[in-house]
Amino acid sequence: MGEAYVRVDNPDTCRELLEQLCEHGGARLIGLSPDNPSLPVVLMEVSPGRGLTLDVTAVSGVASYLEAGQECRLAGRVAGTLLRSAPLSGWRRLAAPGRVQLSCAWPDCLEVIYRRSAFRAELNARMPVEAEVRMTEEGLPILGRLLDLSLGGCRIELPANAAAELQVGERLERVCLRFPNGQQLDLRAQIRHRQLNDDWKAARFGCAFVELAARDERRLAFYVREIEHESARNAVDGDPSRTPSQLFVPRATEPAASAARPQGYATPMARRLARLALYLNGLLVQLQQGSEIDSVQLSWHGDFLLGLLDEDREAVLFAVHCLVDEPPLIQHCIAVAVRLADLARSRGLPSDLVKSICACALVHDLGKGLLPPSLVRSDAFDDEKREAFVRHVALLRERLAKCKWLATAVIRSVVEEINERLDGTGYPRGLQAGQLGELARIAAVVDVIDAMGRSRPDRSEQAISSVYRQLIGRENQLDRRWCQEYIQHFGLIPIGSLLRFAEGDLGWVERLDRKGVIVQVRLTDQPSLRGATLSAPLSGSELAALGPIEGIVLPEASD
The missing domain is CATH 1.10.3210.10 (Hypothetical protein af1432)
Incomplete structure (x- = not known):
């Protein structure tokens, strides 16, 4: 089975690819006829949203066919990516002494094959995709967000406290991408590069996927296409009336994904x-x-x-x-x-x-x-x-x-x-x-x-x-x-100790007097401070009402 083309609608991406083809050459017209499946041309000018200018002097005989409405596409290779345009139309001959030059309308879209996984479909702020990273299957998850996706890898943003532990070259046993509609993609990856954001509050990781199965590759191609579709729809100069990608339509029972901690630390x-x-x-x-x-x-x-x-x-x-x-x-x-x-x-x-x-x-x-x-x-x-x-x-x-x-x-x-x-x-x-x-x-x-x-x-x-x-x-x-x-x-029972009281309550020691006697605690709903809900401070008679201390409890690690 041959590689499938992926549709690219994003105007900026289309412009960038066509400008690269214009700069580096190698453009050709395809689909004119079975006898002439590919003809070399020169892409001379790219006018985003307006049109393209081509020099067809080397194959001047095709000019009349194009002016008559013959369907064809522009094709080429840039940065390891094969591209072809949607069918071109609106051909007209330009005045160019000694040359044969034509202009045509701006193509509706491009179709690409990411031969070297060079192209990345970028997500904007309206396209939240949660990324969960685990170094081992048993390790704690690190939650962040997906920044872009390609057939070969992705960039994800994670909290800064993950930056020092996740070093370049590290293997990630699990990179789980969760889309707003509930779809989920689980892959293995290796970190290729890492960069702190300017404010040091987050870090961006470039990851290359490893051990991809054929099914994973097909799903990646689908997701790249859908991200491009949605990006083009809600871009500043996009068309919001277009049908949204179902990937980004949240399930009615769940809010859109968010990597933010619902509340800050406990105090x-x-x-x-x-x-x-x-x-x-x-x-x-x-x-x-x-x-x-x-x-x-x-x-x-x-x-x-x-x-x-x-x-x-x-x-x-x-x-x-x-x-x-x-x-x-x-x-x-x-x-x-x-x-x-x-x-x-x-x-x-x-x-x-x-x-x-x-x-x-x-x-x-x-x-x-x-x-x-x-x-x-x-x-x-x-x-x-x-x-x-x-x-x-x-x-x-x-x-x-x-x-x-x-x-x-x-x-x-x-x-x-x-x-x-x-x-x-x-x-x-x-x-x-x-x-x-x-x-x-x-x-x-x-x-x-x-x-x-x-x-x-x-x-x-x-x-x-x-x-x-x-x-x-x-x-x-x-x-x-x-x-x-x-x-x-x-103190023998220092601040930060977790205690179990005679009435069954769990409480964190928050303050001691000068003799090391406990004078204030906060009750908790779980034996861990990760995501815990703490009571208001208890002291005096409220503290005495908890009864004697039964023992010090070892806090549990949360998943």
Whole structure:
């Protein structure tokens, strides 16, 4: 079976293809007669919406046939795409001494065969198509929108928090396109290019489809054609009276697809703290593209976080737990920065020093984003993998060269030595207790406690009560005094813990008094902060009415 032509109605696309044919040559007339199936001509001028001008001097005998109304089409090849026009009409001879030149009316449409998948049908704002991406079948879905589609690939826009994790060359196990009428197309793809939007709030990914079956190719050709049809209908200079493509007629029972989160993060402070996540996601993409860390940007975001802590530290401590849609690496960097800065401030350290500590903590683990994704996701390390993994420290340190305002001692403690252990089992240098200062010791405690509360490829996350118990068995690795200081400062049941009360209610700890006693909670409808509905704050008699605490609950990951 031969390849099928796809109709292209979009005026801009038709103009672009014909102008390329005019510029590069190779035009011909087809369909004149069985004896002359293809005759070479020169496409001289393209006047969008008005007509075409052709030089037929080399085959001057066809001029009289064309003026008499003989049907034919213009054909050619541009950018790997075969094209042919709708039947041309309105031929008239032009005055051109020594030449035979004709003009004709603008063709109603073009028909193309995308031999090299070069042409992409673009979607405008009135054509919402949801794109769902999964790196693995079991992985969490990332929702975005389709920007364009071709027979060989597509461009999709996803939230910026996906940009650092989805790197060029990554295989996508599932790209699901959902059209407003309910039709759905599931394909596998590979990321070919990635670009952050100017505002860093989203990123655009170019994907090439892989392992396409014949049925997938037929459906893609249909969707490309329908997108072109709908784009031509609702373009600024389009014809809205044309019959709409059924792909873009929403089902009566469902609204049009939307990738937007129905509500923001759970609290106002969490929505403000998300600005840091936006910055770190964008920064990580820039680092992956070879950039260094911008000194001014890092300084501004350090001040921003410290300003939030000044305003309401407990709200910030709770907000750390609310950023559930961010990549784990970004969540971890923000959590360590918040808690380490909070501890530093409680010790009365100078403001410039606290700012350096906060800024270094914000970026301390971003070097992991510069490693091969397969290495970071590995659940077992041999000597070779471990040697490759520890390079993330040096990779990040190199990118801090322009941040001259950061104290060298702070960079050393928070970036270079945060993974060292008192017994010499840490990395990258295997330093021991006598070689580690106080800041490196407390940074290691904050880092480990947060990391143990998050899942990794080799283990599941743990409740804070379990984390605290295990600190007792790690006194040879972590400074005992700073473990005790951490627990005393943040509490045995710290802000952000999920509790089950005697009456069966689930509630998030939102505020503690100076002795670490719970004074405010928010009830929740589910054991996860992703998409959860929280009650108004409960304190005093309302809190007492919930009954005794039955235990700390490990929050669930949502699909």
